[in-house]
Amino acid sequence: MPSEEELYQEHVLDHYEDPFHRGTLESATHAHEDKNPLCGDVVRIELKLNDEGKIENLYFTGDGCVISQASASMLLEELYGKTVDDLKDFSAADMLTLYGPRLTPNRQKCCLLSWKVLQSAVHSPLAEGGES
Amino acid sequence: MPSEEELYQEHVLDHYEDPFHRGTLESATHAHEDKNPLCGDVVRIELKLNDEGKIENLYFTGDGCVISQASASMLLEELYGKTVDDLKDFSAADMLTLYGPRLTPNRQKCCLLSWKVLQSAVHSPLAEGGES
Amino acid sequence: MSAAKTVDQSALLPESLRDDFPILSRDILEGHPLVFLDNAASTQRPRQVIDAISNVYEHDYANVHRGIHTLSERSTELYELAREKVRAFVGAKHAREVIFTPGTTASINLVARSWGGANLQPGDEILTTVMEHHSNLVPWQQIAAETGAVLRHVPITEDGRLDMAAFDQLLSERTKLVAVCSISNTLGTINPIDEITSKAHAAGALVLVDAAQSVPHMPVDVLKSDVDFLAFSGHKMLGPSGVGILYGKESLLDAMPPFLGGGSMINEVRLDSFTPAELPAKFEAGTPPIAPAIGMSAAIDYLNHIGLEAIHRHEQVLTQLAYDALSQIEGLRILGPAPKHRAGLVSFAFERIHAHEFAQVLNDQFGVAVRAGHHCTQPLHALLGISASTRASFYFYNQPENVDCLLEGISAVQSMFAPQGRRRRRKHNS
Amino acid sequence: MSAAKTVDQSALLPESLRDDFPILSRDILEGHPLVFLDNAASTQRPRQVIDAISNVYEHDYANVHRGIHTLSERSTELYELAREKVRAFVGAKHAREVIFTPGTTASINLVARSWGGANLQPGDEILTTVMEHHSNLVPWQQIAAETGAVLRHVPITEDGRLDMAAFDQLLSERTKLVAVCSISNTLGTINPIDEITSKAHAAGALVLVDAAQSVPHMPVDVLKSDVDFLAFSGHKMLGPSGVGILYGKESLLDAMPPFLGGGSMINEVRLDSFTPAELPAKFEAGTPPIAPAIGMSAAIDYLNHIGLEAIHRHEQVLTQLAYDALSQIEGLRILGPAPKHRAGLVSFAFERIHAHEFAQVLNDQFGVAVRAGHHCTQPLHALLGISASTRASFYFYNQPENVDCLLEGISAVQSMFAPQGRRRRRKHNS
Numbered sequence A, B: 001m002p003s004e005e006e007l008y009q010e011h012v013l014d015h016y017e018d019p020f021h022r023g024t025l026e027s028a029t030h031a032h033e034d035k036n037p038l039c040g041d042v043v044r045i046e047l048k049l050n051d052e053g054k055i056e057n058l059y060f061t062g063d064g065c066v067i068s069q070a071s072a073s074m075l076l077e078e079l080y081g082k083t084v085d086d087l088k089d090f091s092a093a094d095m096l097t098l099y100g101p102r103l104t105p106n107r108q109k110c111c112l113l114s115w116k117v118l119q120s121a122v123h124s125p126l127a128e129g130g131e132s
Numbered sequence C, D: 001m002s003a004a005k006t007v008d009q010s011a012l013l014p015e016s017l018r019d020d021f022p023i024l025s026r027d028i029l030e031g032h033p034l035v036f037l038d039n040a041a042s043t044q045r046p047r048q049v050i051d052a053i054s055n056v057y058e059h060d061y062a063n064v065h066r067g068i069h070t071l072s073e074r075s076t077e078l079y080e081l082a083r084e085k086v087r088a089f090v091g092a093k094h095a096r097e098v099i100f101t102p103g104t105t106a107s108i109n110l111v112a113r114s115w116g117g118a119n120l121q122p123g124d125e126i127l128t129t130v131m132e133h134h135s136n137l138v139p140w141q142q143i144a145a146e147t148g149a150v151l152r153h154v155p156i157t158e159d160g161r162l163d164m165a166a167f168d169q170l171l172s173e174r175t176k177l178v179a180v181c182s183i184s185n186t187l188g189t190i191n192p193i194d195e196i197t198s199k200a201h202a203a204g205a206l207v208l209v210d211a212a213q214s215v216p217h218m219p220v221d222v223l224k225s226d227v228d229f230l231a232f233s234g235h236k237m238l239g240p241s242g243v244g245i246l247y248g249k250e251s252l253l254d255a256m257p258p259f260l261g262g263g264s265m266i267n268e269v270r271l272d273s274f275t276p277a278e279l280p281a282k283f284e285a286g287t288p289p290i291a292p293a294i295g296m297s298a299a300i301d302y303l304n305h306i307g308l309e310a311i312h313r314h315e316q317v318l319t320q321l322a323y324d325a326l327s328q329i330e331g332l333r334i335l336g337p338a339p340k341h342r343a344g345l346v347s348f349a350f351e352r353i354h355a356h357e358f359a360q361v362l363n364d365q366f367g368v369a370v371r372a373g374h375h376c377t378q379p380l381h382a383l384l385g386i387s388a389s390t391r392a393s394f395y396f397y398n399q400p401e402n403v404d405c406l407l408e409g410i411s412a413v414q415s416m417f418a419p420q421g422r423r424r425r426r427k428h429n430s
């Protein structure tokens, strides 16, 4: 199997072991959590949006397979400092490209979980001092 | 196809065209009617049983395919003057033998309709002046 | 003269198509190759479909969905590709509007129980017709009994077409659903589905089309016809036995509660409760008919390759031929309308000779397979005053010569069972 | 050392059986012949079954029942012969107690809706277990919600066996039905069905056994075990997809109302009402899965030829082998009981590595097909505190070498995903 096809390329495992912004965000204004019920992958994303729609900061927590967690790390790294409009333009296809290795339809679901959660999170404001 | 295998042997068609005791029986003590819902064959048998369990007389009416009607004629001819015990001994296999040509399972149903009706008829006394 | 010689050859499909069907070249009777005219009950399969089934078992089979390993990925892909093929075949918008079921009967029951159970109130009306197959009657009787809804039946005209004047009168704001066949499997009548959906929708009713007899034989377009639910079976269109389709508009299927419960149709299960999955999984409880669905997609490829228009045209020729010849036979009553209103089948009843005799002698002496009975339309037969009929139903692999065989056989039956003053040998003096 | 070398060869079935299965000799990965350990999801098919399906389509196919012509007679005969084969295979008294369904899930739904709908009252209890497949949970949740009956669940012991002390306590005169799997598809646990039926019957309850995982793997005798309903699937026992079985005691099935409505299941139909057919037709609405049923009968012939005792013995060897080796791996948790209480499958969870990684790497690098996920037992997984597990499930065509492959792959996954202090390339300074 050619190495560029490897599902678990080095950069994937790097993100898995050394994720970008895994954790919670005290100052979060928005948050969303979802799971992939078929395999139990869970991702929660908390983020801080400013009035201009800029994603000032964002963090994720979660549990699941390498693809689901590494892809969350990559996505957050990619969108860090970007705007809600940038996120809107960031398609599922873009997410798969960002991930890198080609995925079968079943594994695409793992990879797209965090992408779906983030797309929802920007529309899920946290109630003052409350939970989303 | 060998003539002894023909479903419609001469004696079958003879019974169909010139049936034994097709009609009703004024003096009937027992009667039963049933149909084969899958093909619409109907047979009604009326008969007169005496106290010793002898079938003194019996008649049939009905509508349906050659096999269902010819077999009724053959059966009645065979059991005419016999007893309820003789009838009990007269099995489904006997009926198929009496008919003659070998029948596929589906057509056996046609052939056995009158046999079933007669088996029930001897247990279906007519109410005084009434109907069964 | 052979009727077959008189037809418009240009409307016919090539006889060579028969070569694709292994069973059609077998002798049923010595010297009599099979003349299969029981296609409305179930069609035969081309080599392409038989091979598709073998192939999936030999190369690509595992249970679908959720599996990460290669075979499960492959069978999932083929299974979902089959869904997409069906979508395109019936002209649906989304593949998720296509539910794989065990057959037409199961599809109709699904709608009756799920949609009907959730939506029917006492006094609501379901409008069906007197020409329906038992599979489009009994499920509505069952759900009507359960919900207190009322069943009404559109009658037919003298010549065996749907009585649309009566339909107009029966349709009312009480009508919640119209359940109607696109083609009657006994009369052959082609019903005016577009007119029915537009009138029903104007009255606020949904329309379920039992398309078991039309999808295999002529083009269908659920969007153009604005059909709400469409049900049909794989085995009547060259496909494997064990698979059928329910098409439903997304918004309707989305709003319906699940029907059968089990694996696949769930999102989350706890010991005491579950949440249903999204479409189409929501209505596909348990392991689906994987290989049958994949075989059905091969059948669709085959049919598309010939073209449904061409198939319909071919069958029209055969039907006209059979109809014209049968009309000449004294004592023979053709059920249903003139050829221009009918699809590729002809049922008939004969004054004095039972349908069984036709089916038996046609089979035993001519190698012709026709069906005898009520064809699962007992109420229609009762209405017509007969208990059984003989049905010859065509597909594109039948040729005019097959119709000749049928006609020859019918003549033979007529003379064989003509009264001849026979006398049985006397056993008794009574 | 290879674990495979240590086993009792005399308990094993010959490796040559693999030659009957075309798919087993295909390379999934270049140089890696398929190691198929996903048999609990669905098995593969031998040439004999694939040929049986092709054969019926090439020689004997037409719609069954009522047809007078030769092909319909033949397919009817083969279809009913298949029913008789199933009867003998499960040790039932009468062939009419054997209902062909689309699968286990459909069989259980049939009982839940027909028997449950007619017999359950508010407050009645259905006793099931925490180890059930969704297909033996959700249908009971649905009918409980509809009838006001209450669902109770037998817990499991520490080591993953049914807690029979708790069963005794939960069973009461309120219990109307016990719905239990004979073998858990996740834990592998073999449940004491004979004990369950005798206790349930003493309490006045019926027993439905979800035998999807036992019928393919060990002898079953419904009379001896006094089972009231038994459900299983063809596709898990070498048979075609699209067919399953519901066995039910005649007196129970006779007393139950029909479930789905349509062709075949009727005796007489009028426009507004119908009378149901006799068994087994009563529960087989519509065209049944004809070719799948006939293929299933070929599967039964094949299994009988090997012998179910021998199959079970063979699988015990593999299970012991896998169990012993997996027990040695630190951080790996085997779900379910010791080998002597389990059938031929082993599921496990690993502390830090998700089941997906096992399934993916085993497939991509070792050609080993296993399943990762909740195996349609979400409540059981929740109870065990995990969201997914990896399952290797055996059949008689697996050999000890296959277990070696599995173990080798598991080691590889362990080292591949061991923390290595990797650092991602920094894009941001945050």
Ligand SMILES: Cc1ncc(COP(=O)(O)O)c(C=O)c1O
Pocket: C263, C285, C286, C287, C288, D040, D041, D103, D104, D105, D106, D133, D135, D136, D181, D183, D184, D185, D210, D212, D213, D233, D244, D376
């Ligand atoms: C124990 C058990 N019950 C029920 C089922 C459902 O079987 P099917 O999907 O064939 O309906 C399965 C198979 O997944 C099973 O393992």
Ligand SMILES: Cc1ncc(COP(=O)(O)O)c(C=O)c1O
Pocket: C040, C041, C103, C104, C105, C106, C133, C135, C136, C181, C183, C184, C185, C210, C212, C213, C233, C244, C376, D263, D285, D286, D287, D288
């Ligand atoms: C008009 C019509 N509806 C429904 C059916 C039932 O289809 P199936 O038996 O495949 O469920 C048939 C076929 O017999 C039919 O001709």
